[in-house]
Amino acid sequence: MERRKVTFKLYPNARQRQMLNEWLRLHAELYNAALQERIDAYRKAGKSISYYDQQNTLPAIKQDRPELVPLGSHALQETLRRLDRAFQAFFRRVKAGKTPGFPRFKSSRRFPGFSYPDPAGWKLMQHGTRGATLRLGSGKNALMIRARGKHRFGDFTPNDVTLIHRRNPRTGHSEWQASITLRVPVEACARNRTGSESVGVDFGVSHWANYDDGSQTDNPRWVREAAPKLAALQRERARKRKGSHRYRQLSERIRNLHEAIANSRRDFIHKQTTALVQRCELIATEELQTGKMSRSARGSLEKPGKRVRQKAGLNREILSAGLAMAHQMLRYKVTETGTRLHLTNTRQLKPSQRCSGCWNIVSKTLADRVHQCPSCGLSMPRDQNSARVVLYDAWTPNNSPGTGEAARAKPLATTVAKSNSVTRETPTTADLA
Structure with a gap:
């Protein structure tokens, strides 16, 4: 199975747009709170907090903050993983002798989006060649958002989705996109080669x-x-x-x-x-x-x-x-x-x-x-x-x-036979080194 990224443009209505903006704000709030917790723990007690320490506190946080429940446990965990990856990259660069910037707080305006790291909590329903519907959440709070996009894979399995909030560089208007990773069979990925x-x-x-x-x-x-x-x-x-x-x-x-x-x-x-x-x-x-x-x-x-x-x-x-x-x-x-x-x-x-x-x-x-x-x-x-x-x-x-x-003392002649190649040849490790 190969993995391929496809991007769909989302067309939420007014209520759905308001809900997406609220979810984005909550994810940014969780990210900033987890960052502050790591900073305070190290300053006051010299203790480093891991991702698993913060993940284990999510059930208690959701009891005190019920508005986090519709966001989904896996999406909240992925936000904490994003912070953990930022710290890992920071310490990796410090170890290499570089001077990287410390992970910083982000407002909801600067927060890029949030992700569902597996197929749980969302579903993509395709309609024809371009139309689709993206369902986020479940039950009464589920969002059924119209989407538009196109890909060339007939057989695929959705793997994860990232909701991206951005501004269109041409119009300047705010818009939402869904970047979806698909698991695709090798046969479905194949392109026709027209020359040799x-x-x-x-x-x-x-x-x-x-x-x-x-x-x-x-x-x-x-x-x-x-x-x-x-x-x-x-x-x-x-x-x-x-x-x-x-x-x-x-x-x-x-x-x-x-x-x-x-x-x-x-x-x-x-x-x-x-x-x-x-x-x-x-x-x-x-x-x-x-x-x-x-x-x-x-x-x-x-x-x-x-x-x-x-x-x-x-x-x-x-x-x-x-x-x-x-x-x-x-x-x-x-x-x-x-x-x-x-x-x-x-x-x-x-x-x-x-x-x-x-x-x-x-x-x-x-x-x-x-x-x-x-x-x-x-x-x-x-x-x-x-x-x-x-x-x-x-x-x-x-x-x-x-x-x-x-x-060699001299190169091969330009008339040398081409290397044998068969359809669907996979490059060797040496070729991709």
């Missing part, structure tokens, strides 16, 4: 994708296009008194603009990765650790960094391109079409420095955008050469990233 190409891809910033045949996919640069409008809004907000009505209005507009950029990026990457896996039998690219690639060059007081502003601009472009999101989408989409995804070990193979013609290392700086090999005389765009190198590496006999092909 083998493609090497070099993801980048100048162009979003460069292919081994020289073709390219342009980088839409959503952040750069929205930067003038974003800067104007931020300047205008800086002139307002913090916490005032106008300050909050401008903050909302800035938040909506950022959300619109994220939606455009996600839509673009979904379309590009889907088209790629449907036409390809083999996709070869290199591992990208965008967290390290976009690390700040600021340095420290003792050892200040160099070209900090230039590196900040490059980091912004790397993150705007959504390269990590593209890799994440490719990882699960290739299992649906039977495509093989090969991720080359970048440090071992050095695709940007290696010549695809003679396999020698040709040192280049970031400013060198054309690959010129003094040994074999090969000349081509740098990114196209990198895409060819990772594609040749994917044709190694053992299919392990960067181990077989990099050890």
Whole structure:
């Protein structure tokens, strides 16, 4: 069984909207009370309270606060788990030597939503291809909310649901969404693959994708296009008194603009990765650790960094391109079409420095955008050469990233037979490493 996320837009009436807002307020109140309890216990007694300690007090809390009963025990427990995960992430970053922010209190306006972690307490009833009804709770207090959404799975089992309260970035109006996790059979997840190409891809910033045949996919640069409008809004907000009505209005507009950029990026990457896996039998690219690639060059007081502003601009472009999101989408989409995804070990193979013609290392700086090999005389765009190198590496006999092909004196010929691939091929652990 595979797990897939689908999102439904909810259309609650006035009474249901009021009830959802009240439930959201109660979940935020429980979250804040549990956070305060942990802080007080450690300050006064030096004691750390676990999730299970707080979960065991829920029955007594519901006796004193009967308005929490309609929310459901499992939904209340999931809110406490959310706080526990926040603390786990905080201590994990502290242990790693970072300086994370301490878990903070959240108002109902900033509380993202609440979840039902299992099929208990809710039910999805589908009507046709797009219409649906979401039932929350049971008995007289149950909410039957109209929903609208679409997915391509005929056979599925609902697993959990998260109710999300947000503002539409285009209209600015408040709306509710239901993000539902479905357990789907492998056969129901399958996509039809229309081609059998083998493609090497070099993801980048100048162009979003460069292919081994020289073709390219342009980088839409959503952040750069929205930067003038974003800067104007931020300047205008800086002139307002913090916490005032106008300050909050401008903050909302800035938040909506950022959300619109994220939606455009996600839509673009979904379309590009889907088209790629449907036409390809083999996709070869290199591992990208965008967290390290976009690390700040600021340095420290003792050892200040160099070209900090230039590196900040490059980091912004790397993150705007959504390269990590593209890799994440490719990882699960290739299992649906039977495509093989090969991720080359970048440090071992050095695709940007290696010549695809003679396999020698040709040192280049970031400013060198054309690959010129003094040994074999090969000349081509740098990114196209990198895409060819990772594609040749994917044709190694053992299919392990960067181990077989990099050890050869010369690469395999471009006419080498493609790797055998069968329908519904699942990538190996080495391929997804």
